[in-house]
Amino acid sequence: MPIILLGACGQQNGNEAGQPGVVTNIMDQALPHTDEPAPPANAIVPVEPAPTIETPEPTASSAGPIPASVQGRWAGTQARCGDRSDAMELTVEPDQLIFHESVGVVQSVNQQADGRLQVQAAFTGEGESWTRTLSFRPSADGARLTIVTDGTAVTRKRC
Template identity: 50%
Template sequence: MKQERGQAGTHWRNAGFLSMRAMILLPLLALAACGDKPGEQPGIATNIVDEAMNEVQQVPEGANGMQTAEPAPEMPSSVAPVGSTIPASVQGRWAGLDESCADRATELELTITPTSLVFLESEGKATGVSHGPDGRIRIDAAFTGEGQSWNRKLELHPSASGRELTVIDDGRAVTRKRCS
């Protein structure tokens, strides 16, 4: 009786089990053979930073009004803050030179009120405003944005026509056009 069971089990293994095993393993082997590189899947970014860096294009300096600025000469110590009100000549809404004024969420969006500088993701409340030579305006401001707070000194250089405004922040100058 024991021999019959052994033969019956062997028959089952030989006939159905091997074909079942092959049915499971063939698709897995096919998938393994399809990959470009071992461990990688084509079209899937495993490192977003590396993927993004492959698509970076060099932008010529000055594109959209951004450029490195020479450090501005310090304002004479005799120039004291005249208060915390930003002059009316620079108040209004500003956008990047190549941006549309109709788009209210552009990267270089800036709204200047009598007491604050409102950027796309941060707002600075003016704590001191000084006037320098050649129409420069220095604004000391307490900023908040994205759950953080910091203090910053910005220099504003309005153009003679008042249609453009260059904002210098940490050695980076950005020129914007007046929208309103």
């Protein structure tokens, strides 16, 4: 009980010890403008949003998204549609090429006079990143799509 009484006595000059220049609450002195304690060293701290990067105006070489006639799901000519294990599976969206183990973000699309499309895309997959230009040749009936990459042609069927 005597300790409680001593704690209540002698509050002078803003400190409880009664001695000028002595800080009794070290946290108030060390972190005077902090409402919350600092996060632990292994805490997950949210990252600020990335700065907005202005997109340049489309040029003659970037004619826009992939046309609707080529968009959709495609599979190898011998594969069953919907077989997620098919290495030939491809989903073509207006702005993405989603392959079995990689995704390409379309950077430009050039429509050729003969109906071919030149699609440049930035790919990521299996921990790597690369940029590639693919040549899309849809069949006249739209049931087949031949993609030429680095001189190699692969034909897929529409699902």
